[in-house]
Amino acid sequence: MPDPHSEQGAERRKIIHVDMDAFFAAVEQRDHPELRGQPVIVGGDPAGRGVVATCSYEARRFGIHSAMTAARARSLCPQATFLRPRMEVYRETSRRVMGILRCYTPLVEPLSLDEAFLDVTAATADGILAAQIAREIRARIERETGLTASAGVSYNKLLAKLASDWRKPNGLFVVPPEHGLAFLAPLPVGKLHGVGPATVKKLSSMGIHTVLDLRNASREVLIAQFGKAGFWFYEVARGIDRRPVQPSRQRKSLGTERTFPENLEDAKVMLATLQQMAGQVSARLQALGLAGRTVSIKARFPDFETVTRAHTDAQAIWRAEAITACLPGLLAKAIPADLPVHASVRLLGVTVSGLTSVEVVPADAGQLSLLEEIIDLR
Numbered sequence: 001m002p003d004p005h006s007e008q009g010a011e012r013r014k015i016i017h018v019d020m021d022a023f024f025a026a027v028e029q030r031d032h033p034e035l036r037g038q039p040v041i042v043g044g045d046p047a048g049r050g051v052v053a054t055c056s057y058e059a060r061r062f063g064i065h066s067a068m069t070a071a072r073a074r075s076l077c078p079q080a081t082f083l084r085p086r087m088e089v090y091r092e093t094s095r096r097v098m099g100i101l102r103c104y105t106p107l108v109e110p111l112s113l114d115e116a117f118l119d120v121t122a123a124t125a126d127g128i129l130a131a132q133i134a135r136e137i138r139a140r141i142e143r144e145t146g147l148t149a150s151a152g153v154s155y156n157k158l159l160a161k162l163a164s165d166w167r168k169p170n171g172l173f174v175v176p177p178e179h180g181l182a183f184l185a186p187l188p189v190g191k192l193h194g195v196g197p198a199t200v201k202k203l204s205s206m207g208i209h210t211v212l213d214l215r216n217a218s219r220e221v222l223i224a225q226f227g228k229a230g231f232w233f234y235e236v237a238r239g240i241d242r243r244p245v246q247p248s249r250q251r252k253s254l255g256t257e258r259t260f261p262e263n264l265e266d267a268k269v270m271l272a273t274l275q276q277m278a279g280q281v282s283a284r285l286q287a288l289g290l291a292g293r294t295v296s297i298k299a300r301f302p303d304f305e306t307v308t309r310a311h312t313d314a315q316a317i318w319r320a321e322a323i324t325a326c327l328p329g330l331l332a333k334a335i336p337a338d339l340p341v342h343a344s345v346r347l348l349g350v351t352v353s354g355l356t357s358v359e360v361v362p363a364d365a366g367q368l369s370l371l372e373e374i375i376d377l378r
C-alpha cells in the first residue's frame with residue numbers, strides 16, 4: 001500500500017469533498033414546503049445582535065451571507081423568513097449524511113455538520129472512477145435526506161474542496177491531476193487553504209494576487225516573509241497537499257494556532273487572542289461531537305523557542321467557557337513574569353486533546369455564532 005504521506009502515494013490518492021448546499025436553510029425548506037423558493041435566513045434574532053448562520057440561495061441574491069448580522073440581513077431583505085436554528089434536526093440529518101459517506105470508505109473526515117472529505121483511493125483500485133462514486137453519493141443523499149450536496153473530486157484535499165465549490169449548488173466537478181495546475185492558476189490566493197485576510201493583504205502588497213503569481217514567487221522569498229507557512233504556500237501554489245484524510249474517530253486532538261504578522265507584547269491581548277481561539281476550537285468540537293479532558297496552549301517566542309503548557313480536567317470539556325477558564329493559568333505558566341525576554345510571542349495556539357465522542361447539547365446563541373463560522377464560511 002502506498003504511503004499516503006510520500007509524494008508518490010499522495011499523487012495517487014482519490015479524494016472527494018462533499019458539501020451540503022445551504023445546509024440549515026435547506027433543511028428548513030425541506031421541512032416547510034411553503035418556504036421553498038423563498039429567502040430563508042437561519043440564525044440569530046434580527047431584532048437583537050444575532051448573526052446569520054446560513055441563508056438560502058434565494059436570500060443570497062439580496063447580498064446576504066453567513067456571519068452578517070441578522071439586523072443587516074433584514075434591512076437587505078425585509079420579506080425574508082427568519083428562523084432560529086434547530087440544531088437537533090441538523091445533527092440528525094448530518095448523521096444520516098455521514099452514514100451514507102461511510103458506506104464508500106471508512107476514511108471519512110467530517111469538517112463540520114455539513115461537509116466532509118473522503119479518501120476513496122482503495123475503492124477506486126478496481127477501476128471504479130472516483131467521479132462515479134461522487135455521483136452516486138450525491139444521488140443517495142438527495143434520495144435519503146431530500147437535500148442536495150455538491151461534490152469535488154481530485155487528488156488531494158486542497159483541490160477537492162476548491163472543486164466542490166466550483167459548481168455549487170447541486171454540482172459535481174472533477175479536477176484530474178493533469179488539470180490541477182491550470183485550475184489553480186487564475187484563482188485569487190485567498191481561496192487557498194490557510195491563506196487568510198491578513199496574508200492576502202501582505203501577498204497583495206508583494207504584487208501576488210493569483211495562485212499563478214504565488215507560483216512565480218521563490219521559495220526563499222515566501223519563507224523569508226511567512227516563515228513555515230511559506231513552505232505551505234509554495235507547495236499549494238503547485239497543487240501539492242500531503243494532508244491525509246483523518247477519520248474523526250482517530251482524531252486525538254483538535255486545535256488551532258496562529259502566527260502573528262507582528263509579535264504580541266501585551267498579556268491582555270494574548271489572553272484575548274487565546275480566548276478567541278478557544279471559541280473556535282469549541283465550535284469545531286461541537287460540530288464534530290467531540291470533547292476532551294486536556295487543554296493546552298502553545299507559545300512561540302521571538303527567538304523561536306516554543307513551549308506548551310497543559311491542564312487536564314476531571315471531565316471531558318468542549319464548551320468555550322470551560323476551555324477559556326483554563327487559559328489565564330496556562331498563559332501565566334507559559335510566560336513567567338520574571339522572564340522579560342519572553343514577554344512577547346510570535347505564535348499562540350490552543351488545543352484540546354484526549355478526545356472522545358459525546359452527545360453534544362444544543363448550542364446556545366453565543367456558541368452558534370462561532371459554529372456558523374466553521375460551517376458556512378469555508
Ligand SMILES: [Mg+2]
Nearest residue numbers: 019020022114
Ligand atoms: Mg455547506
